[in-house]
Amino acid sequence: MSKSAAKKIQAIRGMNDLLPSESPRWQFFEAKVRQLMHRYGFDEIRTPIVEQTALFARSIGEVTDIVEKEMYTFDDRNGDSLTLRPEGTASCVRAAMEHGLLHNQTQRLWYQGPMFRHERPQKGRYRQFHQVGVETYGFDGPDIDAEVILLSARLWKELGLLDHVTLELNSLGSSEARAAYRDKLVAYFEQHRDILDEDSQRRLTSNPLRILDSKNPAMATMLDSAPQLMDHLDDDSREHFEQLKAMLDAAGIQYVINPRLVRGLDYYCRTVFEWTTTALGSQGTICAGGRYDGLVEQLGGKPTPAVGFAMGIERLVLLLETLNLVPDEALGGCDVYLLPMDDSATVAALTLAEQLRNELPTLRLQLHCGGGSFKSRMKKADKSNAPIAVLLGEDELANNAATLKFLREEREQQQVAQTDLAATLHNLVSH
Ligand code: ATP
Ligand code: MG
Numbered sequence: 001m002s003k004s005a006a007k008k009i010q011a012i013r014g015m016n017d018l019l020p021s022e023s024p025r026w027q028f029f030e031a032k033v034r035q036l037m038h039r040y041g042f043d044e045i046r047t048p049i050v051e052q053t054a055l056f057a058r059s060i061g062e063v064t065d066i067v068e069k070e071m072y073t074f075d076d077r078n079g080d081s082l083t084l085r086p087e088g089t090a091s092c093v094r095a096a097m098e099h100g101l102l103h104n105q106t107q108r109l110w111y112q113g114p115m116f117r118h119e120r121p122q123k124g125r126y127r128q129f130h131q132v133g134v135e136t137y138g139f140d141g142p143d144i145d146a147e148v149i150l151l152s153a154r155l156w157k158e159l160g161l162l163d164h165v166t167l168e169l170n171s172l173g174s175s176e177a178r179a180a181y182r183d184k185l186v187a188y189f190e191q192h193r194d195i196l197d198e199d200s201q202r203r204l205t206s207n208p209l210r211i212l213d214s215k216n217p218a219m220a221t222m223l224d225s226a227p228q229l230m231d232h233l234d235d236d237s238r239e240h241f242e243q244l245k246a247m248l249d250a251a252g253i254q255y256v257i258n259p260r261l262v263r264g265l266d267y268y269c270r271t272v273f274e275w276t277t278t279a280l281g282s283q284g285t286i287c288a289g290g291r292y293d294g295l296v297e298q299l300g301g302k303p304t305p306a307v308g309f310a311m312g313i314e315r316l317v318l319l320l321e322t323l324n325l326v327p328d329e330a331l332g333g334c335d336v337y338l339l340p341m342d343d344s345a346t347v348a349a350l351t352l353a354e355q356l357r358n359e360l361p362t363l364r365l366q367l368h369c370g371g372g373s374f375k376s377r378m379k380k381a382d383k384s385n386a387p388i389a390v391l392l393g394e395d396e397l398a399n400n401a402a403t404l405k406f407l408r409e410e411r412e413q414q415q416v417a418q419t420d421l422a423a424t425l426h427n428l429v430s431h
Helices: 023-039 053-060 065-070 089-098 142-159 175-191 198-206 208-213 217-224 235-250 313-322 343-359 374-383 394-398 418-428
Strands: 050-052 072-075 081-084 107-116 128-137 166-171 269-276 285-291 306-312 336-340 365-367 388-392 401-406 414-417
Touching (some): 023 107, 023 142, 050 053, 053 065, 053 081, 128 142, 142 235, 166 235, 175 208, 198 208, 285 313, 306 313, 336 343, 343 394, 394 401, 414 418
Antiparallel strands (some): 072 081, 107 128, 166 269, 269 285, 285 306, 401 414
């Protein structure tokens, strides 16, 4: 074999396998999300992970980090430029328009799936990562802004995260108000050009609002004194924002106003928000969103108000793990390990396992497969983490019985008639 053929192929940097030891946490989170969306009357939408490059370039904005340097773009075999989706909103708008979902109706949608950005991989930041998002269309009042924020707050509450997260809120105003503010901001930055770092110098002409988002400590004081968007809002946006805040107050949702919260994507207007945590180090934003009333029109549709958010599943699962918030029952394993004591009991064990699964649909039963000595079978039973082993041997078969062995507690083993087995296990297993 040649040397290169022998070299093991590995996963692509920043793209992770989800291993069986980790997947129960993901399933726990995903089940909560699915249930919640159902309860709030949101319907799921699934779109392809590849789209025409122009969709993202036109919606996210040519001079954003994502479009400038993070997209996985390639030519299809027929020469079309395609891109692995870096986020879900553009695809959602594309699909909703294409299938007439925005025509004289409102929509509340949610999605979940992988996103792709060529970023520097680090804890909480990957090249393939996963998001859950919601997108609503056709509602222009602040009630829907409040509703999606309340939905996210309920998720934190149900996951036990509410005490560990902070809601940051800002309003970007109308696009006209933003343009006027932008001029003021550029003038201010021009006066402080010497303090601007290289990135910010570049953004001064392309995307000056993004400079406000900079984490560079050398610029912090200068940024603190910069003119604030909040002082330049148009009247309608100000009223919208005041109403949203009153709704959140009424619902008992705490928030902090962050006048420097601008979000990295071009399409936002009015409400923007982020949920952040200090428990994850520097990748502390777990959910981000806002209003994007201009996007549908920008992509060729009729003017349609829209509000949405996306949350990063990796960061949330990491947070649940760090804070130890996934209950043991959710972490996999099984309740019962059923083992034939030797090969002569294999068929009977297989049949009994199916019978128990018929009678106890919630029982998690693992059947011993693969033969082996009695000792090695018992070792596997122990490794399964099941609290109970059900043994079938010559003696049991002769008596139409089974032996229950308790693997995690000091307790006499007991023989039970096979006809009573389901009822006995039902009483022993708590769920
Ligand atoms: P950040 O400021 O952390 O780069 P962002 O503003 O680029 O985030 P959005 O595009 O708003 O993020 O995506 C919403 C959420 O998706 C983020 O808050 C984060 O939880 C998650 N996310 C974004 N990029 C990544 C990534 N590369 N790896 C893992 N999660 C990510
Ligand atoms: Mg980013």
